Amino acid sequence: MTLTVKAVDAAKPREKAYKLADAHGLYLYVSPKGAKSWRANYTEAGKQKTRTYGLYPGVSLAEARKAHSAGREEAPAPKLAPTFEAVVRDWLKAKLPTLSNGKHQIQVANTLERYALPFLGKLPINAIPRSELVKVVRAAQAGGKIETGHRVASRISAVFDFAQDTGLIEQHGAAGLTRVLIARKTKKPMASIPPEEAGVLMRAIDGYDDSVTRLGLLLLAHTFVRVGELRGMLWGELKEGGAVWVVPETRMKMRMPHVVPLSRQAQSILAKLREMSGDGALVLDSPIHPGHPLSENTFLFALYRLGYRGRMTAHGFRALASTVLNERSGFPHDVIERQLAHKETDAVRAAYNRAEYLTQRRELMQWWSDWLEAAQRSDEGPRPASA
Structure with a gap:
């Protein structure tokens, strides 16, 4: 549905501001005092911003649509998100120095290199569905490698958390990946004499x-x-x-x-x-x-x-x-x-x-x-x- 001049004229102020949507993201913003303005939201550098085209009736519905169309054509192409592999490299630079054990550092890097990057590496970090992540961690656990699957799931989740914390993505579907895996075996306590x-x-x-x-x-x-x-x-x-x-x-x-x-x-x-x-x-x-x-x-x-x-x-x-x-x-x-x-x-x-x-x-x-x-x-x- 798109707006009509009749609907715009009939819009009355309410206790709180509200919006009436038109096409392609254009909307009429009606303030509590009755002011009506033409607006559209857009994203720049990962942050939402608002573009305003003027007040109604000074700017008509047709003029607002024309201005919005021109603005959309002039808007810069959205910046592509980095690949999963690029984020992994940045995460490893931040993570590995916190691990004092050199053997552990190698294990963390190798886990992702072997089980995650061949399948996810070239995909943009913001375009990887959870179903793909589930497929990867289940494949890592195949053949009875129970612990390996859990480690892969944990490290993939940590990479996505890092991407979110650094503003590359707003949210992700990598949380709780271990739920789809066979549970870890309970470790026996270290032997100790009475x-x-x-x-x-x-x-x-x-x-x-x-x-x-x-x-x-x-x-x-x-x-x-x-x-x-x-x-x-x-x-x-x-x-x-x-x-x-x-x-x-x-x-x-x-x-x-x-x-x-x-x-x-x-x-x-x-x-x-x-x-x-x-x-x-x-x-x-x-x-x-x-x-x-x-x-x-x-x-x-x-x-x-x-x-x-x-x-x-x-x-x-x-x-x-x-x-x-x-x-x-x-x-x-x-x-x-x-x-x-x-x-x-x-x-x-x-x-x-x-x-x-x-x-x-x-x-x-x-x-x-x-x-x-x-x-x-x-x-x-x-x-x-x-x-």
């Missing part, structure tokens, strides 16, 4: 023949940090005369610096490692490849040699500490969770807790080392901390 066996384990570690690996395992036990955080430990990260270790956000899973108060036992272990490292920057400098940290599997294979294959992993020290601290120490759950560097869902609470709990965390870490030491001597830990 608390009653901690003393036997600590004595076994204390007798391990390789000095750096032995001290590294003992330090891992007393700090219960993640293996990657410990492997990259630098002497320069020690603060307060060696009483505190600050792990930088680049090595933390949650991308937040982590404060680790060091017990007397942990500081003693570090003193022995300092004698071995000389002038090196790394705390756990590899004896085989000086200047490089111990390899990822060094601790795991050491536990294998000690007879703990399938029963204890390097990550298992975190589970052991969590169990003992929650069940026996008497420290508040929030304090324990903060020291484990688990994610805090409330950012304000997280910032507050980091400061509030530091004194309690010093006491917690000393309690834990005392418990390990007592277990190593007699398989019995100290009494719970007083409330």
Whole structure:
């Protein structure tokens, strides 16, 4: 339907402004005070703008149509959106530096190179239907590659989010792509011994023949940090005369610096490692490849040699500490969770807790080392901390 002069004349003001549509995007705008103007909306640089042709009846319906037609012919051609591949390249430039692990960086890039770009790469980012995305992620999961499909879906969604955040598109259909996939298998928890066996384990570690690996395992036990955080430990990260270790956000899973108060036992272990490292920057400098940290599997294979294959992993020290601290120490759950560097869902609470709990965390870490030491001597830990 198009407007007629009779309909334009009959348009009366209302409590709120309203529009009467004509053809090709032209419309009559009627203000609450009765003013009538000819207008049309258009998009420029991703933003909606409005072109006005004049007030009625000064500008008639026929004149407004003529002006609108001329304006449409003179309007610049809409800028084409970049291809999916171009956006992927820009996203990778922004994303990869945030991943501290070089292997992970390669995996992220290769996932898109192999499973997404061959099918979506040449398409404009704003012209890819969700049905095409579903087809791509399902193909990635074919042949039983359950985890691969989920990774592809996650990274495609992240690319579209990036395009939206940078103003290339207004909205997209890549959200929730994992809903069309076979669900991930539930991961088995990392193997960890029960608390009653901690003393036997600590004595076994204390007798391990390789000095750096032995001290590294003992330090891992007393700090219960993640293996990657410990492997990259630098002497320069020690603060307060060696009483505190600050792990930088680049090595933390949650991308937040982590404060680790060091017990007397942990500081003693570090003193022995300092004698071995000389002038090196790394705390756990590899004896085989000086200047490089111990390899990822060094601790795991050491536990294998000690007879703990399938029963204890390097990550298992975190589970052991969590169990003992929650069940026996008497420290508040929030304090324990903060020291484990688990994610805090409330950012304000997280910032507050980091400061509030530091004194309690010093006491917690000393309690834990005392418990390990007592277990190593007699398989019995100290009494719970007083409330």
